[in-house]
Amino acid sequence: MRPLDWAVLLAALAGIVAYGLWKGRRTRDLDDFLVADRRMRWHHVALSIMATQASAITFLSTPGQGFTDGMRFVQFYLGLPVAMVVLSLTAVPIYRRLKVYTAYEYLEGRFDLKTRTLAAGLFLLQRGLSTGVSIYAPSVILSVIMGWDIRAVIFLIGGSVTLYTATGGARAVDNTNFQQFLIIMGGMLVAFFTIIWTLPADVSFVEAVSVAGKLGRLNAMDFSFDLKNQYNFWSGLVGGCFLALSYFGTDQSQVQRYLTGESVTQSRLGLLFNGLVKVPMQFFILFLGAMVFAFYQFTAPPVFFNPVEVERVRAGAQGAQFRALEEEYGAAFAEKERAARAYVGALRAGDDGAADAAALGLKSAQERADGVRAGAVELLREPGKRRPDDTNYVFLNFVIHYLPAGVVGLVFAAVFFASMSSSASALNALASTTVVDVQRRLVTGDRGERYHFLSSKLAAVFWGLFAITFAQYAGQLGSLIEAVNRLGSLFYGTILGIFLLGFYFKRVGGTAAFTGAVLGELAVLGCFFFTEIAFLWYNVVGALVVVATALAINPLVGGKAEDSRQ
């Protein structure tokens, strides 16, 4: 990075930490720390919700997916607006009326203590581990691309987030999330327009888009129904809706964001705004990746975007073979560039027949290049390990090589901010659940406002240190990291089922709900281990099995009066 990039990055990082500390300086009691005194306006709630959901991997991986797989990932988000409407109708008024600090408090009033403790425990397990991963994942990418010490990056992200979250609680988190999200989107917009600007002078924007489309990168919508296909209209609308219901309705890191709204109206507007802009936002980030793909049709790309992996194999026994493949890939690129220019020329001439013929040549050249790249990736594969994947490295690799000074620093600041905003919300939520659902309810009982306020700060520090420590060792955990990433998908459907019973089936009691949850979780684990069903459907399976089981056995176990605290 050049001096201007360093200046932008360091100023942004120092500025946001100082801003978080300043906004949180008046946090003096538990209400303030956990729900920002319920004083936030809807635009703060909305952007804080969006910043919480969008981790650094969202902004690194999504353009990479646009590059490698096209835009079909946008369908993953189609169920989200529906979920925002359902939650505005149901969850928001209930949580607000009960004045809860955590979503799990509701479960005790509705069912019993064991159901509350089960849901809170699953949240602490899943979110505690995944916060470490959400710090580790961008740190490893930044360290690979920039050669930075990964431990230093982890400490920088985790330490700064812990500092302002433990000091200012929800008020600091929501205010920094708001500013961070504006800078993240500003950085992505600047990057997008700079990509357009870096296209060859003789290729227009529309022509570049057309090239990306001909090579299958603008495949935003697919109505075919296939349970094994992760991303199509049906899995996105149905599975995505269940996932979003569970994530936004029962995950404390999100529930806490709209609990900070100053009224039902402000909380609802925050969620509905998310429902309006989330899908276009993801479309834009994927389109950015597709434009990076278009750029690399006219500028030679590396055969693999992770430079550390490339250097490792170049220096090894298969170095000569890899270099030969790199040369072959260069020749395939030259052929592809000629075909792309022929296609653009035919488009410009308005000759449809020549354009179709050129498009066939372009696809054929792309297949040849893909074949060479697949051979190179196979050489990069270490014995006994999975094929290496460079999806997460595509965008940053492009950024550091082709974007101008200042813009690089801005994009890096956006990556740091994305990691910080999702981690800060998680730490705030983990601290809330630890103090409200575990300490105050199960361990110490009510020891007064001051005691639990200070406990919340200590809990935030504890979870911050836990996340940093987990992130430091995450690289040694191998496939366990993938398991942690999937952990949410394995539990979300079950937890959603419990909340659906609470919201909509008033006769169902605690024992029926708890039994349903156990069977629902077994059904999800069965899908995971024994079927090839796409993971978005796990949320549907888990929720439906919980609800169906609880409804079936509720009359047998005595219904609600049996064990619900009324």
Next chain:
Amino acid sequence: MKDETAKSPPAEEPPPFGSSWNVLYALVLAWLAAQVVLFYLFTRAFR
């Protein structure tokens, strides 16, 4: 804590824009439907 979900909901505050919450919900869902159509046309146009 009592199970307050069983109680009838209190009178709702109207939204700051739009005539009712139902209109806002319909707007969000209509925008989703419009996006699906636009994405489909986009996919077809550049296929």
